[in-house]
Amino acid sequence: MHLLKKKSESVGNQIKNIMNESVTYDAIVIGSGISGGWAAKELCEKGLKTLLLERGREVKHGDYPTAMLSPWQFKNRLQPIIADEEENPIQSIVYDES
Amino acid sequence: MKGVIATAALAVGAPSIYEWLRLSRKPDLQYLVSRKKLIGELAETIIPETDSPGAKSAGVEEYIIYCVSNNLPRKEVNCFIDGLHKVEHYCLKKYDTTYEKCSIANKNEVFSMLPNSRLYHNNNFLKKVDRKFRGRSFFTLFRELTIIGYCTSEPGATKGLAYDFVPGSYESCISLKKNQKAWATK
Numbered sequence: 001m002h003l004l005k006k007k008s009e010s011v012g013n014q015i016k017n018i019m020n021e022s023v024t025y026d027a028i029v030i031g032s033g034i035s036g037g038w039a040a041k042e043l044c045e046k047g048l049k050t051l052l053l054e055r056g057r058e059v060k061h062g063d064y065p066t067a068m069l070s071p072w073q074f075k076n077r078l079q080p081i082i083a084d085e086e087e088n089p090i091q092s093i094v095y096d097e098s
Numbered sequence: 099m100k101g102v103i104a105t106a107a108l109a110v111g112a113p114s115i116y117e118w119l120r121l122s123r124k125p126d127l128q129y130l131v132s133r134k135k136l137i138g139e140l141a142e143t144i145i146p147e148t149d150s151p152g153a154k155s156a157g158v159e160e161y162i163i164y165c166v167s168n169n170l171p172r173k174e175v176n177c178f179i180d181g182l183h184k185v186e187h188y189c190l191k192k193y194d195t196t197y198e199k200c201s202i203a204n205k206n207e208v209f210s211m212l213p214n215s216r217l218y219h220n221n222n223f224l225k226k227v228d229r230k231f232r233g234r235s236f237f238t239l240f241r242e243l244t245i246i247g248y249c250t251s252e253p254g255a256t257k258g259l260a261y262d263f264v265p266g267s268y269e270s271c272i273s274l275k276k277n278q279k280a281w282a283t284k
Contacts, residue, residue: 071283079165
């Protein structure tokens with residue numbers, strides 16, 4: 001019994017070590033916006049193990065569907081949206097429909 | 099003594115429970131949509147047609163109906179609907195006609211009776227508490243929605259205000275000219 005416990009512990013430790021290695025980074029960049037993407041690139045080039053986190057969809061150059069719209073072309077006229085506020089109380093302060 | 103406290107609690111509690119029930123009921127959005135003309139006329143009273151377009155030609159009523167049904171907390175939606183009822187009743191009772199058919203002087207008078215309909219009119223602290231629990235008043239809601247709807251509409255932004263679709267260069271400081279219109283974009 002004692003042996004079994006010891007064995008399972010060591011297996012647990014092994015898994016822990018592997019996990020730690022795969023989820024440990026030298027740098028974590030949150031958000032791949034105008035400066036985040038650039039920061040991640042520079043960090044990679046300096047040889048750091050870098051993780052870049054982005055919650056939005058992938059945007060390719062030229063894919064800016066709202067860039068040339070006027071305020072009246074948006075359903076909520078670029079005003080704060082209550083559903084957004086409920087879902088993301090903090091982040092919704094800084095974004096709108098555009 | 100206990101009786102006095104209980105009576106006082108009831109006196110304060112009963113109306114607020116009634117108020118809470120009134121503001122958290124399921125909003126009658128069909129009524130809201132059916133009063134499109136009334137909403138348009140109320141908005142036109144705030145921003146009438148002059149040498150620049152008025153609220154009706156800017157389609158403000160469409161925006162108000164959309165915004166009230168999709169983008170307001172329930173208590174404010176109910177407050178808005180109750181406000182419309184109130185205006186309708188007031189006009190029928192006082193002028194024996196609908197708001198749409200009232201004279202301009204009477205229309206303005208209806209508005210002047212609205213903001214006074216709430217208690218604690220001049221106490222800022224009570225006003226804040228009131229807004230926290232009951233939301234904005236009908237008058238405040240209507241005024242805000244009308245102005246946002248107008249200033250972000252195409253006729254309002256391009257003809258009522260100064261709108262520059264592509265501003266181009268960044269100019270940090272431009273002095274206002276005489277009779278200069280406000281800029282439509284923030």
